[in-house]
Amino acid sequence: EDKVVQSPLSLVVHEGDTVTLNCSYEVTNFRSLLWYKQEKKAPTFLFMLTSSGIEKKSGRLSSILDKKELFSILNITATQTGDSAIYLCAGVWGGKLIFGQGTELSVKP
Amino acid sequence: NAGVTQTPKFQVLKTGQSMTLQCAQDMNHNSMYWYRQDPGMGLRLIYYSASEGTTDKGEVPNGYNVSRLNKREFSLRLESAAPSQTSVYFCASSISGGVNIQYFGAGTRLSVL
Numbered sequence: 001e002d003k004v005v006q007s008p009l010s011l012v013v014h015e016g017d018t019v020t021l022n023c024s025y026e027v028t029n030f031r032s033l034l035w036y037k038q039e040k041k042a043p044t045f046l047f048m049l050t051s052s053g054i055e056k057k058s059g060r061l062s063s064i065l066d067k068k069e070l071f072s073i074l075n076i077t078a079t080q081t082g083d084s085a086i087y088l089c090a091g092v093w094g095g096k097l098i099f100g101q102g103t104e105l106s107v108k109p
Numbered sequence: 110n111a112g113v114t115q116t117p118k119f120q121v122l123k124t125g126q127s128m129t130l131q132c133a134q135d136m137n138h139n140s141m142y143w144y145r146q147d148p149g150m151g152l153r154l155i156y157y158s159a160s161e162g163t164t165d166k167g168e169v170p171n172g173y174n175v176s177r178l179n180k181r182e183f184s185l186r187l188e189s190a191a192p193s194q195t196s197v198y199f200c201a202s203s204i205s206g207g208v209n210i211q212y213f214g215a216g217t218r219l220s221v222l
Contacts, residue, residue, distance in 0.1 A: 004151075006151075009149070031209075032209070034209070034210065034211075041215045041216055042113075042199065042213035042214055042215050042216060043152070043199070043213050044213075045210055045211075045212070048210055088151060088152065090152075092209045095140070095157075095159055095205075095209065096142075096154055096157060096167065096209075097142075097152075097154070097209060097211060098154075099144075099151035099152040099153070100151050101149055101150060101151045102149075102151050
């Protein structure tokens with residue numbers, strides 16, 4: 001059965017901390033992995049990872065994929081209260097996305 | 110830019126009532142999707158439409174029907190709502206199934222009493 005598992009499920013940090021969110025997957029005919037950020041409403045796209053070992057970076061956020069070990073990490077450095085959200089990863093399979101449960105990140109002032 | 114628009118934003122139903130959730134996208138995307146999101150369970154695919162004129166079941170299709178009205182619009186119908194269908198529903202679209210960055214609407218919060 002195809003599945004995507006995220007850890008931890010929730011995380012509380014203080015502003016300025018660095019966090020690492022984990023995503024492991026078992027997806028048949030895997031093509032790529034996506035990260036989304038969900039605040040109050042719609043998930044918004046962060047990264048698409050297709051190739052192993054190539055880091056994608058946007059400001060304080062970065063992500064990397066390991067296709068041999070079947071996982072991805074999302075790093076956020078110097079966290080801010082605005083980073084508080086649910087972070088979702090999803091594996092692309094057969095034209096569809098299979099989502100993990102999400103990691104709820106709370107950044108305290 | 111409107112992107113993906115869902116209506117209504119909130120809805121309360123009684124058990125057994127029916128309703129249709131509407132979704133429209135203005136990005137000329139071929140593929141459209143309906144998800145439900147429950148606490149601790151991420152997003153689960155209900156139905157999807159890879160292209161105009163086609164629809165397929167996702168992970169949790171029971172109790173739902175869909176219609177791909179045209180390239181822009183994809184509706185989700187609950188024929189006889191049940192309390193287990195209380196959830197937040199998201200519509201999404203992508204250029205195609207292969208290039209699968211999906212863009213999401215703001216969601217519909219549905220309560221079934």
